[in-house]
Amino acid sequence: MALDIITTIVTPAAKADLVTLTDVKTELEITGTAADTWLNKVISRASAAAAQYCNRTLVQEVVKDEFWPGRDGYPWVLPGGVAPLQLTRWPVTAVDSVLENGIALSDPADYRRQPGTGHLIRLDGNSWPRKWPALPIVVQYTAGYSPIPDDLQDAVIRMVKARWFLRQRDPLLRQEETPGVYSATYWVSTGADGAITPDVADLLDNYRVPVAFA
Template identity: 30%
Template sequence: MAADELLADPAELAVKLGREADDPQLLWALKQASRRFRGQVHHPVTLVTDDEVTLDGNGRESLLLPVWPTIAVAQVLLDGVELTEGSDYSWSDAGILRRLGCHRWPDRLRCITVVYTHGWADTPEDIQEVILERAEAAFTIPVGVQSKAVGGQSVTFGAQMAAGSTEAWTKAVDRHKVRASGDA
């Protein structure tokens, strides 16, 4: 299993669960949580170099690139014509692509092509936290069980913990999901 498949460190989960970091069940739980998160945010989260996207113009001065942080912008084409950074456009690490010189992006579909590098070399802590939380739940909560009694002790799991949709999970997904280019 490639290390970049996991969005959290197996050693951290291993300490919490009292298992070895290479325990197949532990690794499976982390892999499933990582896949689920990536699926819900609609991008890899990790660093992606020279990703090419085609965007709709919004008729405004600025538009958002779909995934942040933006590390580099290698090329911007408007209707197939290459624009020059610094005179035609500028960009920010927040993923804002701004037209310069009193220009606006055209209000047309699929007229802008951008090649850019985005994502994180190191997974942000809020993502790591929810991946570890979800993996722990998958590892320890039996599927479909909300309440379990053994002897004189009982334990009840919240439906959101069993399903993996805690408030922290929802906030992390909302913060890191792909954005629509017209949002700027």
């Protein structure tokens, strides 16, 4: 069944950074504050690149999803619905409200939630799973990672670390030699400015949402 979804951010995250400046400086063994401005900028860029690679928002926010299940026109109104209801963000840490055609539902009497996947399962009068009806459904909830998982932090730290060590040399230089006058080899995959290297991709792949292309 076709399903139109409108997502609204109710309470945005204060910052979208996936790692703290303190943790990055500890990794790089930096004690001073001279590079803090640069590091903060690169942390934000690397965090944005990681979220973009994963095709999802990773930090915790309060959002509202409005679902509009498709149905045939009168008199052929489609009686079926959606099972289960997939929220646009996960993991889900709290559900503030669920409205079905304007009527408030309660957990666990009317539905159950699967926090890790963002699934909402509609229940019938006997507490058995059933389809959500082809009616407007509005869900307000809190979703995202808090705290950020260690492997996500590790991925962003690796991206920032690569940028740190690329500051003092040509980032495209792969190899150079002196005998015979001079020779140099360059490459493009540097890890700079959010480029995802294989080791970082390996850490992020568990959080990535596949994108289907028509």
